[in-house]
Amino acid sequence: MESISGRSNGGRPTGGQPTGESPGSLGSRTFDSRTFSRRWVLGAGATTLLTTGLTACGSGDGSGGGSSTITAMVYGDDAVKVQTAAVDRFNKSAASKSAKGKVKLEKVPGSDYSAKLRTAMGSPSAPDVFFNWGGGSIKAYQEANQLIDLTDTIADDPVLKSGFLPSVLAAGGLGGRNYGIPMRGMQPVILFYNKSVFAEHKLQPPTTWAELQDINAKLKAARITPFALGGADTWTELMWLEYLVDRIGGPEVFAKIQGGDASAWGDPAVLKAAETVKELIDDGAFGSKFSSVSYVNGGAPAVFAKGKAAMHLMGSWEYSTQLGKFPSFAKNNLGWCAFPTVEGGTGDIRNVVGNPTNYWSVNARTQNKDAAIAFLKDCASETYAKALVANGDIPTTANAAKLLEASPNPEFATFQYEMVEKAPAFTLSWDQALGADIATPMLTEINKLFVGKSSPSQFVSALKELK
Amino acid sequence: MPGVLFFAFFAVVPMVLAFYLSFTSWDGLGDPQPVGLDNWRKLVNDDRMVQSLWLTVLLTAASWVFQTVIALLLGVWAAGRQRNRAVLSAIFFVPFLLSSTAIALLFYALLDPNFGIIQENILGSSSGAFLAIVFVGGWQFIPFHTLIYQGGARQIPEVLYQAAAIDGAGRYRQFFSITLPQLRHTVTTSTVLLVVGSLTYFETVLILTKGGPGTDTAILPYLMYEAGFKSYDFGYASAIASFLVVAATGLSLILVRLTGFGSMRSTREGM
Numbered sequence: 001m002e003s004i005s006g007r008s009n010g011g012r013p014t015g016g017q018p019t020g021e022s023p024g025s026l027g028s029r030t031f032d033s034r035t036f037s038r039r040w041v042l043g044a045g046a047t048t049l050l051t052t053g054l055t056a057c058g059s060g061d062g063s064g065g066g067s068s069t070i071t072a073m074v075y076g077d078d079a080v081k082v083q084t085a086a087v088d089r090f091n092k093s094a095a096s097k098s099a100k101g102k103v104k105l106e107k108v109p110g111s112d113y114s115a116k117l118r119t120a121m122g123s124p125s126a127p128d129v130f131f132n133w134g135g136g137s138i139k140a141y142q143e144a145n146q147l148i149d150l151t152d153t154i155a156d157d158p159v160l161k162s163g164f165l166p167s168v169l170a171a172g173g174l175g176g177r178n179y180g181i182p183m184r185g186m187q188p189v190i191l192f193y194n195k196s197v198f199a200e201h202k203l204q205p206p207t208t209w210a211e212l213q214d215i216n217a218k219l220k221a222a223r224i225t226p227f228a229l230g231g232a233d234t235w236t237e238l239m240w241l242e243y244l245v246d247r248i249g250g251p252e253v254f255a256k257i258q259g260g261d262a263s264a265w266g267d268p269a270v271l272k273a274a275e276t277v278k279e280l281i282d283d284g285a286f287g288s289k290f291s292s293v294s295y296v297n298g299g300a301p302a303v304f305a306k307g308k309a310a311m312h313l314m315g316s317w318e319y320s321t322q323l324g325k326f327p328s329f330a331k332n333n334l335g336w337c338a339f340p341t342v343e344g345g346t347g348d349i350r351n352v353v354g355n356p357t358n359y360w361s362v363n364a365r366t367q368n369k370d371a372a373i374a375f376l377k378d379c380a381s382e383t384y385a386k387a388l389v390a391n392g393d394i395p396t397t398a399n400a401a402k403l404l405e406a407s408p409n410p411e412f413a414t415f416q417y418e419m420v421e422k423a424p425a426f427t428l429s430w431d432q433a434l435g436a437d438i439a440t441p442m443l444t445e446i447n448k449l450f451v452g453k454s455s456p457s458q459f460v461s462a463l464k465e466l467k
Numbered sequence: 468m469p470g471v472l473f474f475a476f477f478a479v480v481p482m483v484l485a486f487y488l489s490f491t492s493w494d495g496l497g498d499p500q501p502v503g504l505d506n507w508r509k510l511v512n513d514d515r516m517v518q519s520l521w522l523t524v525l526l527t528a529a530s531w532v533f534q535t536v537i538a539l540l541l542g543v544w545a546a547g548r549q550r551n552r553a554v555l556s557a558i559f560f561v562p563f564l565l566s567s568t569a570i571a572l573l574f575y576a577l578l579d580p581n582f583g584i585i586q587e588n589i590l591g592s593s594s595g596a597f598l599a600i601v602f603v604g605g606w607q608f609i610p611f612h613t614l615i616y617q618g619g620a621r622q623i624p625e626v627l628y629q630a631a632a633i634d635g636a637g638r639y640r641q642f643f644s645i646t647l648p649q650l651r652h653t654v655t656t657s658t659v660l661l662v663v664g665s666l667t668y669f670e671t672v673l674i675l676t677k678g679g680p681g682t683d684t685a686i687l688p689y690l691m692y693e694a695g696f697k698s699y700d701f702g703y704a705s706a707i708a709s710f711l712v713v714a715a716t717g718l719s720l721i722l723v724r725l726t727g728f729g730s731m732r733s734t735r736e737g738m
Contacts, residue, residue, distance in 0.1 A: 291590075302582070448682065
């Protein structure tokens with residue numbers, strides 16, 4: 001389960017379990033009275049909220065002397081081996097020596113990551129460098145002046161400046177300033193289909209909504225659920241709305257919402273997308289049990305791989321998930337295509353939604369900024385990109401295209417890379433683009449729409465209230 | 468004395484701090500900003516809070532009925548001295564020894580709509596999800612309450628039954644006229660524990676339903692978790708937490724008062 005949940009979560013923290021573990025020792029920094037009291041409030045308040053308690057964690061030991069060790073907090077799934085190797089490489093490198101610092105990696109199990117990062121960042125023993133999703137996921141830290149602005153660092157450094165796809169680099173920032181360096185593979189959302197089911201029923205991947213409805217009708221006649229959907233994890237449902245709103249109203253609709261205009265939820269495209277979702281549900285496009293099927297525990301991928309469902313709208317990690325669980329299906333019968341256009345809609349079929357990638361950001365309170373920046377530069381190196389490719393990921397580095405031949409599945413890797421490279425617009429997953437204070441109630445409203453607890457118009461008016 | 472210190476440090480201090488946080492706005496970063504009664508006003512006007520409160524009451528009531536009836540009968544049965552009863556009681560007690568998380572994960576797997584033993588859309592339907600939570604909670608805690616009733620039933624003097632038998636009372640008459648009245652205080656104890664337990668019931672909801680479908684199983688502790696550790700609105704989460712502390716304390720006091728437990732009247736008057 002760990003590998004699946006790790007990959008699948010890639011980018012989206014789902015329900016975190018409040019385990020009371022506290023990795024690492026407490027920092028050896030001295031507490032001044034202010035931090036001490038805050039630490040108290042933090043530790044004690046959290047203990048009341050959860051009987052299990054949640055200890056301020058982290059292990060930033062800023063020991064004096066010639067060199068110091070900085071900590072890097074990272075989402076601890078399968079892909080973390082790339083970062084582990086990068087840390088080992090960096091600690092032995094000349095760059096580490098000249099910056100007088102080594103890096104210590106702190107892996108946090110997937111579903112706990114966001115909450116743990118938040119508590120750590122509010123404590124005196126915060127990490128120096130940390131994994132994030134860019135956009136809304138770092139907004140609170142930026143507003144609290146806890147991030148180092150990397151804009152000038154990137155502009156002055158040829159390696160960083162030309163090392164990454166510009167759109168991806170930009171998505172790691174806020175308000176035109178850069179706060180993150182891309183450090184993992186790209187994660188666009190793709191419409192996957194089961195090739196053997198499609199062949200058996202003589203179907204072609206849909207490019208328009210009418211074709212999709214035609215396919216649905218044929219599949220239902222053959223008693224096959226058109227789409228697998230792990231509705232117990234709300235972020236899987238979110239993907240449908242993200243693509244529908246893009247295809248109906250174009251990427252500008254969500255861009256406005258992301259810019260802080262809650263009234264933009266009132267755009268007709270959002271209502272139309274919600275109505276389309278309702279039609280799909282009423283039509284049985286997701287089957288009758290989707291609301292208790294989970295993605296994270298492998299339910300939806302299994303339904304899809306076994307041919308009970310013909311298609312699956314999912315992040316690119318679906319490939320490695322299937323490769324882990326159903327290798328022969330992944331290698332022989334897994335097909336992929338772009339999300340179809342909607343008749344009358346303005347969105348380009350080449351537009352992509354999903355997570356451009358993950359980023360490293362630097363804590364403004366770090367004691368060794370030089371070491372942190374030197375470590376981040378490693379992400380632009382060819383060695384790092386090759387390690388990502390070997391792991392089945394598609395790097396967002398400028399040099400990625402020529403490395404893809406070495407991927408476990410070059411055909412899929414190339415499709416994915418070109419999909420992102422040629423996309424006129426890449427909309428960041430809504431839950432990551434908006435801050436947690438808005439994303440959390442938004443996901444709740446989406447789930448209510450999918451389980452029939454609110455109508456499309458109720459859905460829209462609830463979203464307009466989110467500020 | 469160590470007990471008092473322990474309680475003060477791990478219960479009273481956090482409670483006071485949560486109460487303080489409920490008058491602030493705090494997202495976990497920087498210092499909490501005082502906002503007066505904002506969080507409490509939001510608490511009173513929040514539609515989700517109303518739903519959540521109602522669900523919590525419903526869950527508490529359903530759990531009480533389910534657990535008390537079964538635990539009472541099992542406990543009285545287990546109070547007998549027969550050897551097979553001792554063995555079976557030991558087996559019945561096993562669920563209580565497992566961690567809530569393990570139990571919830573187990574049932575989550577069993578209820579999977581495609582690969583579980585009951586392949587229905589249970590956790591995806593409002594009533595199904597609610598009943599699943601009541602059932603799983605019962606499965607876990609009935610053994611504990613059974614133990615309480617077993618102890619209580621064993622305390623009942625044998626002479627009462629002997630006298631009743633002489634008077635010609637049958638098994639059911641003995642149960643309703645002797646066992647039940649004699650277990651009055653035991654019922655109170657078990658009820659207080661059960662009610663307070665239901666008010667703070669959390670892991671099972673998180674793992675089984677995450678408050679869903681929609682918000683239909685988002686009981687108060689889950690709402691608090693969501694506000695604190697999903698939305699990072701620790702001020703509002705603390706307001707919910709403070710409300711829960713007050714409600715739980717108030718409810719247990721009322722229960723004790725209503726049932727006359729506080730006045731400590733003997734249940735064996737005339738013995």
